[in-house]
Ligand code: UDP
């Protein structure tokens with residue numbers, strides 16, 4: 001039976017925590033009873049520098065209940081960092097798999113059984129995918145769907161309608177720990193890990209208490225982070241615009257020259273218009289070239305792992321009788 005860890009980032013969640021703990025506790029106990037999770041399974045609540053009673057609630061419950069654990073971050077580092085700290089704690093505790101959930105339990109916890117079944121079947125990553133967005137406001141639904149499409153266009157591999165409700169096996173967690181980047185966008189990193197993965201579909205509910213900890217400002221920052229941490233296409237677009245305008249300026253130059261020769265142009269117009277277009281294009285082109293190098297530096301500084309070996313088969317070979325001493 002796998003040792004399952006639930007990881008729950010919490011920021012100012014005093015209103016939901018007692019109920020969330022109750023529901024998750026009974027879920028975990030039923031998984032243990034049904035023989036789907038090991039007795040050593042745990043729930044880890046990460047307090048992301050909350051200003052309310054979140055931490056005192058977590059610590060009080062952890063004293064009474066051995067299945068409950070907590071991690072307190074020194075200050076508010078945001079959902080993604082809080083989640084990562086919880087996942088890395090689960091990895092250090094040698095869990096077999098970790099399931100990340102939001103503290104408001106908007107994501108249906110009844111599908112956890114399916115997550116674990118898929119893990120037992122050999123999946124290292126199981127993505128929770130919303131089967132519809134009917135409960136979202138029109139604004140949230142259209143911006144979110146537009147965003148997924150835009151990311152696809154930029155060549156970023158993210159799972160449509162999947163947020164951070166997912167299961168990761170210990171191998172996937174080890175792999176995740178190799179990604180050293182600071183601007184975290186986990187739903188972009190996880191698909192890069194590889195290994196066998198699958199999806200579980202579920203209905204997302206509304207928050208049962210408290211309000212969203214993701215105001216529009218944080219959401220926009222997160223969306224921009226997602227694009228700029230995974231794609232250098234915007235830089236390539238600058239280069240392409242530069243090339244296009246330079247080419248256009250040549251056409252413009254010919255047109256201006258012809259107008260000038262035919263005497264239909266006002267004096268000084270041809271030379272002005274040609275230089276404006278050409279210099280504009282040249283500047284864009286140069287920024288694009290600088291951007292190409294910046295894009296490479298950006299790729300290098302991330303120090304992402306270049307490959308991941310999933311399996312290795314090497315049949316022990318005979319020791320070589322080549323005499324190394326004869327080598328100069
Ligand atoms: N959260 C966090 N740190 C933050 C903001 C949010 O740990 O700075 C947690 C929050 O407690 C919740 C999860 O991230 O468990 C998702 O937040 P929320 O439900 O408010 O987002 P929404 O569902 O409205 O997008």
Ligand code: MG
Pocket residue numbers: 102104106207212
């Ligand atoms: Mg929520």
